Structures are given as C-alpha cells and as structure tokens.
Amino acid sequence: MKLRDLAERLGCRLEGDGEAEIARVAGVEQAGPGDITFVSNPKYKSHLIGTRASAAILGPASAGDQPTPCAILRSDEPYVAFAQAVRLLMPAAAPPPGIDRLSAIAADAVIGPDASIGPFVTIGAGASIGARAIIYPSVIIGPNARIGDDCILHAGVSIRDGVSLGHRVTVLDGAVIGSDGFGFARQRDGTHLKIPQHADVVIEDDVEIGANTTIDRPAVGETRIRAGAKIDNLVQIAHGVRVGERTLLAAQVGIAGSTVLEDDVVLGGQVGVAGHVRIGQGAMASGKTGLTNDVDARTVMSGYPAVPNVEWRRSQVLVRHLPDLKKRVAELEQRIAELEEKLAECRTSDR
C-alpha cells in the first residue's frame, strides 16, 4: 500500500514521500525499508532518530521534536492510528468456515452460518453458536451455552453450561467461563458443605478474556462482564462479580465474590479486590494494590491496605527513610536528656 493511501485510510496528515510502498508494521528497532513504525512509550522516542523504517506514526508535532529520517503520519490519536495500521497491513489468518469431522456437536445445537468449528470441539445439547464465530480446536461448550456472532474462542477454552456470550467476544486459550464459585457453608463438624453454583454468567458484547483466566458462576444471581471490558491473562473473577463497561483488568488481577466494578475501572497487574465492595466509575489501582473497601469514582489507589496514590507514594518514601527518622528521634532523646540535665543544674544553681 502506498503511504499516501495509508495516510488517507488512517485519517492521518502525511509529511514526506507519499509514494513509498508500505508492506508491514514493525517495532522501531526492527523496522526496515517498507515498514511503518510507531513509538508507544516516550522513553523510546529517541530511537526514532536511528530508525530504518520508511514511515512512522506520531502524535501532533511539539517544540522539542527531533527531525526523523523517515516520512511521518501525524494523528491526534496516534495509538488508534497504529492499531488501525496493524489491522490493515497484518490481517489475522482465520481458519476456514466449516465443521471439522472430528468434533462432537450435539444434534440439537445450532451452528450459525459461516462459523468455523475446529477438531476435538465439544458443543453440548441446546447450545448455539453465532454467525462467523471461530471455535478453535479442543474448545468445550457446555449444554445451553450461547455464543454470539463473530466470537472467537481460542484453543482449549471451556464455556460451561448455560453461559451466555454476546457478539464479538474473544476468549483466549485455556480460559474458563462459568466454573463453580468458591462457595461452601461450614458445618458444625468443621467440614465444608458445597453450595451448588448453577446460576448465570453473562459476557456482553465486545469483551476480551485472556488466556487461562477464570470466571466463576454464583449459586444465585449472576456474574456479569459488561460490554467492552478487556481482561488480561490469569485473572480470577469470582462468583457474583459485576465488571463494568470498558473496564481494563491487567494480568493476574483477582476479584473476590459479589464485588462490583463500575464502568471504566482500570486495575494494574496482580491487583486484588475483596468481596462485597464497589469500585467507583473510572477508579484506578496501580499494580499489586489491595482494595478492601469501596473506592470513590475516579480515584487512583495504591498499596495494601490501599490509599490514594499520592498519599501512598509519600508514605512509602517515608518508610524508606524510617532508619533516618528513627535516628532523628534518638538524637532528640539525647538532646532533650542533656537539656533536662542542664536545666536541672541551672535551677539548682539558681537556688
């Protein structure tokens, strides 16, 4: 594709040679002639100076910018333009439509037009698969589960019975949706009686669920992931949790039972959220934060127990300097002891 055409497709302003042929998107360090590149992290902006790429997608020009050795596509949303460039130049190779003969599909399951069902896929009784859905090998879809149009379920995913996925949901390899919530009632003899967990899990449209992530179903009520939420790998979503629209959960996050994340929440890697709390709209938590109480909308939290990020940074600097503080207190104690002694002398001498 000519750079000029690419600029037009991406809605970018072109600076440089529009006739250059662009075949690939590549990282700034790997890029060569015929590649367009992008720098996501300001730390690496200087790498652009030495790039061999034919073009780069950048944000609006600013005063301190160094000249680049390649053509530029300017965008107010450079990251979106980059995403679109990847989509245009490097489309996914999807498996062809059709049902593999080595699959086990219940007689009454409904498979939408142009769906692709790989080998060793199990689809239970009463389940339905939407149009153009791609079901990779060894996926297991339980009875009465519903998979919407244009869903992509990667290898080894388990969708338990009755779970409902909206349209354009992507589930990465090995994720489990609808496993039993961790619910037990402690009996008088100390043993734990399982509370059967058969209630609903609903995954709304445009959700992405990471590899080996687990989403549990509750005994009553429902677990719900609302539209547009994006969940990374190895995340645990317990029974009865509600994850708000457009929420971003980084890898290894854990959300305990019945907690509500409102819309647009962003949780960093390895964050833990206690059960039965509500995290307000647009609230954020940095990596490893432990949230044990409700969080107000648009607050940024850190640490465990979590406090507002600014406060956490301040107190963590002080923790680091505790040896210093302790020394200052010890010095004060000595100085005050000396003072007390001197004053005593002073008053004695007064008499």
Added chain:
Amino acid sequence: MKLRDLAERLGCRLEGDGEAEIARVAGVEQAGPGDITFVSNPKYKSHLIGTRASAAILGPASAGDQPTPCAILRSDEPYVAFAQAVRLLMPAAAPPPGIDRLSAIAADAVIGPDASIGPFVTIGAGASIGARAIIYPSVIIGPNARIGDDCILHAGVSIRDGVSLGHRVTVLDGAVIGSDGFGFARQRDGTHLKIPQHADVVIEDDVEIGANTTIDRPAVGETRIRAGAKIDNLVQIAHGVRVGERTLLAAQVGIAGSTVLEDDVVLGGQVGVAGHVRIGQGAMASGKTGLTNDVDARTVMSGYPAVPNVEWRRSQVLVRHLPDLKKRVAELEQRIAELEEKLAECRTSDR
C-alpha cells in the same frame, strides 16, 4: 415444594405461610414470588425489607431485626440451610453414564459402573475410574492414575500419571494435578539441570480443586492434599507440599515447595507461603499476606513480611500517618533547638 416441607427438610423453624410454593433459590435483589432467598453478608440485611421473595432463610432472631415482607425459615446454621436449599431445589444436570465413542481409553484401564466419560477424554494404561465418576470432555488422565468414586473432573483437566484421587473429589476446568515440580540443580557453568519429578501426588476424599489451579509432584516423597480441603482457582501448590484437612485456599494463593499447612488453615486471595515452613492448625492469613516463617496454630497473620493481624493493622495506620509523624519530629527538632539556644542564653546571663 411447599415451604412447610422445605422447612422440615432443612431442619428450620417456619415463620409465616407454610403453604407457599417454592421453586427456586434466588439472590435477595433478583428474587420474586416462588423464590426463597438468603442474605450472606450483613451489609445487605437491609435489602430484605424490599424483597419480593416468598421466603428467606435467616439466623436466630435478634433485637434490632426489621420486619420482613416474606415468610422466614429460622436456622442456627443459616448458611448450611441455604446450601441445602440450593441442593434440593437446583440439582446439577449431570451428563448420562456411558463412554463416549470419541474417547481414547487404554485397553487395561478400569472404568467403574455408571461412570460418565465425555468425548475426547484420554485415559492411560492401568488407570482406574471409580463408580459414578463424571469425566467431562477433553480431560486427560495419565497412566496408572486412580480416580475414586463419585469424582467429577471438569473439561480440560489434566491428571498426570500415577496421581491418586480419593472419593468425591471435584476438579474444575483446566486444573493440572501432578505436573513436574520446579526443581533444578545449578551446575558450575550456570545452567540448570532438571531434577526429574516423578514422585506421588495424593488427593484425599472430598477435596475440591479450582479452575486452572496447578498441583506439582516432587522428585521424592509426595505432595498431599488432605481430606475436605477446598482450593479455589489459579492456586499454585508446589512439589512436596502438604495441605491439611478442611483447609481453605482462596484464589491465586501460592504455596512453595515442601511447606506444610496443618488442618483447618484458611488463606485469603493471593497469599504467598514460602518453602519449607509449617503453618499451624487453624491459622489464617488475610489476602495478599506473605508468610515466610512458621506460623503458630490459630494465629491470624497479615502483611509482608507477615505479622499478627492486630499488629499489622496498627502499624499500617501509622504508615499512613508517617507524614504527620515526620512533621512532629521536625517540630520537635525546631523546639529543641530554640530551647537549647534559650538555655545557652539563660546560662550565659547567669554568669
């Protein structure tokens, strides 16, 4: 089922209309006519006032209780009564007994009566499956593994060779039991020589193991999960660990090699336990705690490095107020400097 009959089956005292027909257990907010509900968390007790449920399971009456708009089943163990109500009213839909023709079962494997073996299940040579066991699709059971009666192995579970499961063990989707422990010997050239891990893993009766949880086998000795332990999703149990009876491990807990959890231990989400330590009977740790040393029986630990919970709460409040403490120290330093100066003046004027 009539409420009167349900009360009798659950061993509850009935307050209200025993003739009401109960068809379902539902959450307090979703419940409607024909539903019985339950409030597990005291925070939500007030929700009962507005419920449309026909009945609610509650604990013994207490002074401040608000009147409820529905019939009540009183129980001394309301959570157990709730669990039993779910079991009665919402039984699991189990797959029918029989062996799917698309399974790969070794000629000498022993399959107990009324077991259900789904499609794409592999059962290795010399393995045995107990009576009434349910093996969901795509489960892999290695050679010589033993699966007891009434076990339920959900989709995609991997039970490695020689692993032994007792009776009534439930393993959720994608869990791995008997994978190689992380054991390497560092050689002079800095490379790591694998120590083959072929020793035993024993899962005793009535254990539940969560989705995508991993339980490793050791090189020598055994890894053992004792009877009645319940393990949530994405938990890591390293080689040679012993988990005590009735222990509860919340999601994303990690236990390093050769550690012993005695009976009735309770670990919150994302807790980590170092290798070669012993956690005493009934000890607890709140979420995200890091246990690096032995813990006495019945102690509640928190933080990292872990300290008794009461102590941790107190010191964390102080961490939060460190800026204040630092300011007080700075003020003291100023006041003492002034005092020293005044006293010097004072003594000078004395002369």
Added chain:
Amino acid sequence: MKLRDLAERLGCRLEGDGEAEIARVAGVEQAGPGDITFVSNPKYKSHLIGTRASAAILGPASAGDQPTPCAILRSDEPYVAFAQAVRLLMPAAAPPPGIDRLSAIAADAVIGPDASIGPFVTIGAGASIGARAIIYPSVIIGPNARIGDDCILHAGVSIRDGVSLGHRVTVLDGAVIGSDGFGFARQRDGTHLKIPQHADVVIEDDVEIGANTTIDRPAVGETRIRAGAKIDNLVQIAHGVRVGERTLLAAQVGIAGSTVLEDDVVLGGQVGVAGHVRIGQGAMASGKTGLTNDVDARTVMSGYPAVPNVEWRRSQVLVRHLPDLKKRVAELEQRIAELEEKLAECRTSDR
C-alpha cells in the same frame, strides 16, 4: 545398582559399603533400605541421624557434622549429584513413538522421526515437529509453528500459530504460548480498539515452561525466552518481553509488556515487574516484590515499591516498631513541653 557403581557414575567419593544395592532415590523421612537420600535444606540435616536409607548424598564434610547411620556419597555439587541420581534410578516412562490415529494433523505438517503424538492432538498447516518430540494428548499446535527436537509438550498445551520452540524445550500441561498480547488503543468514545497481535514468539533451547503459564505475542517485534530459562507455573509473560538466558521465574510471577530481563535473573514467587523496564544481569527479587524501575545487575531487591533487600529488611523492622517510635515521639513532646514551661519559669524567675 551397586552403590560403588553409582558413586562412580555420579563422580562422588564413597564412604561406607560400596556393595549395597541401591534401587531408588527417596526423601530422608520416607527412605528405607535400598534407598539413597539427600537433604536439600540445612533445616533437615538433623533428620539424617535417624534415616533408614542405605546411603545419602552429601556435600564436603565439615567440622560439626554428626555421624550418619548410612553410607555417604560426597560431592562438591551435592544437588547436581542428587539430580543425576534421580535421572539414573528413576527414568521417565515416555509414551512410545508414533502418531495416534485420533489426532488431527495437517497434510503438510512435518513430523520428525520417532516423535510421539498422542490422541486428540491438533497440528496445523505448515507446522513442524522435531525428532523424538513427545506431544501428549490434547495439545494444540497452530499453523506454521515449529517445535524442535526432543521437545516435550504436556497435555492441553496450546502453541499458537507461527510460534517457534528450540530443542529440548519442555512445556507443562495447560501452558499457552503465543496468545494475543493485551494491547488496545483507547478511542475518543472511551472504547478500546484491539491492536492485532500477530508478531513472533521465540522460545530458545532448553527452556522449561510451567503448567498453565501464559506467554503472549506482541503486535510488532517479538517475545523471546532465551536459552536455558526455567519458568514455573501460572507465570504471565506479556507481549514483547525478553527473558534472559538461565533466568529462573518462580510461580505466579508477572512480567508486563516490553520489559527485558537480562541473563541469570532470579525472581521469587508472585513477583511483578512493570512494563518497559530492564532488570540487570543476575539481579534477584524476593517473593512478592514489585519492580517498577530498572534494576542494576546483581542487585537483590525486595518490597513494593522495591528497594535493595537489606534496606527493605531494615525499614520493615522499623514499620513493625512504628507504635514504639510514635510513643517515643509523644513522650518527647511531653518532655519538651515540660522543659519549655520550666525554662519559661526559670527565665521569669531570672527577671
């Protein structure tokens, strides 16, 4: 095997009866006659006194050593000798070479000589499997993936399209290699546009990858695990990460996007590393550490935010003693108030 022969094979010095027949390696507490044992943890050295083993592998003799009731094999590298003893005496039972008829192998996939392909394995178009590779049941290998010689892929592993594994790579059950990186561009309306992640993942020779671990691919560039790295269970490696040679990552570690671990890094369990940082050669972090900045070579880090381990230990002791420090400050405030009063009196009386 006679103990004398074993000593020779392991390069150990024999102390005691070389004629003893050794059949098994066993833990010090389980070992009986015919077993050779080993104590990895100094804590358990005293257990040797009561062992019923026929022999034990030990390091060089030292002054305080108690006499042992069994023969001894002395080694300068006792852990390596132990590893080799396990390899000699307890070899793995590998499945026989051959391709199971219940597998789905693309017509143009290349399967090396003496490879073993289990039931329900999917191998995509253009993929290649090396000589003597063992592919356990229900593994999924995507189109154009390359698996080197002597690789072992355990049950349920997913190797996505185009991923490349070197020789002698072991991947434990349920691990996912080449899943989509967590990359989205936030659009003006607040929704997240997926950046397709189709670039390379390269796993070099002699790497081991734990059960249910996930390794993502990037949009551009590559994710690379260098030779001899050993990765435990439930670890998350994000897109574009580079893991150095011989690096050890304990269970539940998470590495965010584009981060570089240089060679010989060692990270304890549940450690988190932020994106776009560089961890220097031979650096270490204790369990649960959160690394958010570059780390110098050979540094040992702890805590979150991470600081050098020595510093962390010191400040954590002080955190624990904060109630004491606070009390000392309060006492100082009282003493200083008294002093100020006395001095004021003193000066008043001077006038």
